[in-house]
Amino acid sequence: MKSPDSSPAIxxxxxxxxxxxxxxxxxxxxxxxxxxxxxxxxxGLVVMLHGYQDHGGYLFRKLFPQxxxxxxxxxxxxxxxxxxxxxTEKGWKEAYAWYFFDPDLNRLILPPxxxxxxxxxxxxxxxxxxxxxxxxxxxxxxxxxxxVAQNLTDVRGLMALGAGIRxxxxxxxxxxxxxxxxxxTEDHIVDRQQAQKSHAQLIARxxxxxxxxxxxxxxxxxEDVGLKLISRARELFRSTPQF
Numbered sequence: 608m609k610s611p612d613s614s615p616a617i618x619x620x621x622x623x624x625x626x627x628x629x630x631x632x633x634x635x636x637x638x639x640x641x642x643x644x645x646x647x648x649x650x651g652l653v654v655m656l657h658g659y660q661d662h663g664g665y666l667f668r669k670l671f672p673q674x675x676x677x678x679x680x681x682x683x684x685x686x687x688x689x690x691x692x693x694x695t696e697k698g699w700k701e702a703y704a705w706y707f708f709d710p711d712l713n714r715l716i717l718p719p720x721x722x723x724x725x726x727x728x729x730x731x732x733x734x735x736x737x738x739x740x741x742x743x744x745x746x747x748x749x750x751x752x753x754x755v756a757q758n759l760t761d762v763r764g765l766m767a768l769g770a771g772i773r774x775x776x777x778x779x780x781x782x783x784x785x786x787x788x789x790x791x792t793e794d795h796i797v798d799r800q801q802a803q804k805s806h807a808q809l810i811a812r813x814x815x816x817x818x819x820x821x822x823x824x825x826x827x828x829x830e831d832v833g834l835k836l837i838s839r840a841r842e843l844f845r846s847t848p849q850f
Contacts, residue, residue: 637725639685640664641733642675649681651763651844652738653836654726656748656755657684658769660691660702666745670833677837680844681738685729687747688721705751719754726755739763741840745828746770746797749788753777756784763843765816766836769797769826772805779812786816787839789832791824 640663643649657666663684675682687703694700707717730736741764744752749770756762757778768789777786788806790799799820806818821832 639729643681652681652735655684656744658746669828781813793825796826
């Protein structure tokens with residue numbers, strides 16, 4: 608009989624076992640805030656996509672602290688589908704994400720498909736599907752914006768603030784909608800030089816649009832950006848779509 612200490616040694620592995628996954632049906636709610644003219648007959652829709660660990664209401668308040676200034680336009684400010692609450696001195700802050708990309712692994716852990724389906728459902732629920740649309744995204748929402756824009760109808764333009772570019776989210780050949788990027792000069796979260804370079808490469812691929820630096824702005828929304836958004840929406844909704 609072997610002694611107890613004669614058994615083969617068990618060597619501990621320093622790495623975890625491979626990650627397994629399976630798609631499941633979930634009951635994750637999708638929430639949004641919205642508004643429309645009192646006449647009930649908007650001439651266009653502005654879709655606003657917030658940043659990582661943020662929510663639609665916060666972005667709306669930053670862009671429009673005096674309230675929505677465009678009586679003729681409808682707006683939609685959804686929350687991302689994935690909760691990412693933030694601990695603060697006052698308690699837990701409501702916050703969400705649109706997807707999850709691991710930059711260290713260069714791998715998309717949670718793709719944006721769920722977010723897209725939620726945004727489409729919200730637009731349909733509000734009766735906005737037939738309207739011309741401008742898709743605006745801040746930070747993570749700016750990365751997401753072209754993925755959303757190419758899957759909606761009658762998109763007239765895309766705008767992004769404090770965001771970069773994932774080229775695979777931009778259709779080739781180029782979409783008809785222009786791509787306008789804004790970046791704060793005091794934004795130390797997203798590299799504005801790299802964002803400007805990526806935008807220039809997008810224009811070289813055949814897209815239309817411009818890149819604008821906002822003096823004194825850090826990584827957040829601001830009222831002057833909101834006014835630029837409204838002005839651009841009115842301009843694009845007056846123009847004839849090129850399809």
